[in-house]
Amino acid sequence: MKTFWYCALTLMLAVYVVLDGFDFGLGIIYRFVARTEADRRAALASIGPVWNGNEVWLIAAGGLLFFAFPKAYAAGFSGFYLALIIVLWLLIVRGLALELRSHLAHVLWRQFWDAAFAGASTLLAIVLGATLGNLILGVPLNQDGYFFMALWADFMMGPDTGILNWFTILMGVTSAAILAFHGANYLAMKTEGQLRGRARDAAWLTGSVAVVLVGLALAAVPFVQPSFRLNYDAHPIGYVFPFIGLTALVAALGLRRREWDAGSFYSTSLMILAILASTAWGSYPNILIATNDPANSLTVTNATAGSYGMQAGLWWFPIGFGLIVAYQVCAHRAFWGKVQL
Numbered sequence: 001m002k003t004f005w006y007c008a009l010t011l012m013l014a015v016y017v018v019l020d021g022f023d024f025g026l027g028i029i030y031r032f033v034a035r036t037e038a039d040r041r042a043a044l045a046s047i048g049p050v051w052n053g054n055e056v057w058l059i060a061a062g063g064l065l066f067f068a069f070p071k072a073y074a075a076g077f078s079g080f081y082l083a084l085i086i087v088l089w090l091l092i093v094r095g096l097a098l099e100l101r102s103h104l105a106h107v108l109w110r111q112f113w114d115a116a117f118a119g120a121s122t123l124l125a126i127v128l129g130a131t132l133g134n135l136i137l138g139v140p141l142n143q144d145g146y147f148f149m150a151l152w153a154d155f156m157m158g159p160d161t162g163i164l165n166w167f168t169i170l171m172g173v174t175s176a177a178i179l180a181f182h183g184a185n186y187l188a189m190k191t192e193g194q195l196r197g198r199a200r201d202a203a204w205l206t207g208s209v210a211v212v213l214v215g216l217a218l219a220a221v222p223f224v225q226p227s228f229r230l231n232y233d234a235h236p237i238g239y240v241f242p243f244i245g246l247t248a249l250v251a252a253l254g255l256r257r258r259e260w261d262a263g264s265f266y267s268t269s270l271m272i273l274a275i276l277a278s279t280a281w282g283s284y285p286n287i288l289i290a291t292n293d294p295a296n297s298l299t300v301t302n303a304t305a306g307s308y309g310m311q312a313g314l315w316w317f318p319i320g321f322g323l324i325v326a327y328q329v330c331a332h333r334a335f336w337g338k339v340q341l
Contacts, residue, residue: 001307001310001311001314002068002285002300002301002304002310003284003285003300005064005068005069005300005304005310005313006068006280006284006285006287006300007280008064008068008317008321009061009064009065009068009069010276010277010280012057012060012061012064013057013058013061013276014272014273014276014277015057015273016054016055016057016058016061017128017272017276018182018269018272018273019050019054019057019328020051020054020055020057020058021125021128021178021179021182021183021272022047022179022182022183022185022186022265023047023051023054023121023183024121024122024124024125024128024179024183025121025125025179025180025181025182025183025184025186026043026046026047026121026183026184026186026187027094027117027118027120027121027122027125027183028118028121028122028125028176028179028180028183028206029180029183029184029187029199029202029206030043030114030117030118030121031114031115031118032198032202033184033187033195033198033199033201033202034195035198037110039194039195040110040114041102042191042195042339043187043191043195044098044101044117045339046186046187046190046191046339047098047186048098049331049334049335050331050332050335051098052095053327053328053331054328055091056324056327056328057324060320060321060324064317067305067309067313068304068305068310068313069287069298069300069303069304069305070303070305071145071298071302071303071304072287072288072298072303074145074146075139075141075145075146075147075288075298075303076288078146078147078148079139079146079147079148079149080131080134080149080163082151082163083127083130083131083151083163086123086127087124087127090120090123090124090127091120091124093116093119093120094116094117094120094121094124096113096116097113097114097116097117097120098117100113101113101114101117122176125172125175125176125179125180126172126173126175126176127172128172128175128179129168129171129172129173129174129175129176130163130164130168130169130171130172130175132171132175132276132279133167133168133169133170133171133172134149134163134168135279135283135288135289136167136171136221136224136225136228136279136282136283136289137161137165137167137168137224137225137289137291138225138288138289138290138291138297139288139289139290139291140290140291140292141288141290141291141292141293141296141297141298142292142296143296145296145298145303149161149162149163150162150163151163151164152164167220167224170213170216170217170220171217173213174210174213174214174216174217177206177209177210177213178210178213178214178268178271178272178275180202180206180210181203181206181207181210181252181268182265182268182269182272184199184200184202184203184206184207185199185203185252185256185261185264185265185268186265187199188200188203188261188264188265189261189262189265190338190339191338191339192338196261200256200259200261203256203264204253204256204257207249207252207253207256208253210249211249211250211253214245214246214249218242218246221282225282225289227282227286227289228282228283231281231282231283231284232281232282235281238278238281238282241274241277241278241281242274242275242278244270244271244274245270245271245274245275245278248267248268248270248271248274249267249268249271251263251267252264252267252268252271255267284300285299285300285301286298286299287299287300287303288303
């Protein structure tokens, strides 16, 4: 049962990154591909009906973490307090930019919110990658299951390293490249004309960069966290996840070259799912790895809620999950096809 909730949490976080990821990715390339007011309106219209619904998965995943693994929830939210506050403000700024931009037909007003949308989206994509990097590296948990990490302490990893170091920055930049590729594919799929052409060019460029960065990150993981390699060697069937991820990345570039926008978008979606599944497989049974003493790590066993609560959750989880999926399907089907202004 504990493994089920671990997998459910991984799935919900992965779906969130796939869905909100193309919003972030579009924001990264927004200032480069949307050169006219008509282009900007079309780009924003492509995500306007769905971006806030995509964030439901993040809220649901947070609720599931609190329900199933309350100790990990408490430790993570206290130790990463500053980083989480930054994320919260970035989400607020991005939402304000999307909602307020069209309220005043003034050049400076719209340019300000365009810059806010692009900047917040870029930083959020980097933060997602840095967060994944910290989950791979681990944190200095004490015996009570708590920790504190400064935002910046030592660029090279050591006993006093902070949230940002060379590995987490590499993961952050890699995340930005992947999500920019993902968002460019989405924009190309949803638009026409010159905007679609520029989105395709951006997708090819960011996809090529993503291949290099993914290779570097993949090579670095066994060195910064040897337990991942041991986990994979002990359960070699898990190698299917990174294999799927790399195959999907190559397929996305190949389909991009053939200008099949939808195929490339679905390939990047599969790649993101596979990357997060690979991380979860390598980390299991750990939720938060302790860098100072492996015995302090929070796992699916010692961070879990009571068995009664987890069993009761099996009744309401399918209902809640089904409602979210139904809403998402209806929302995306209602606005399927090319953007029409």
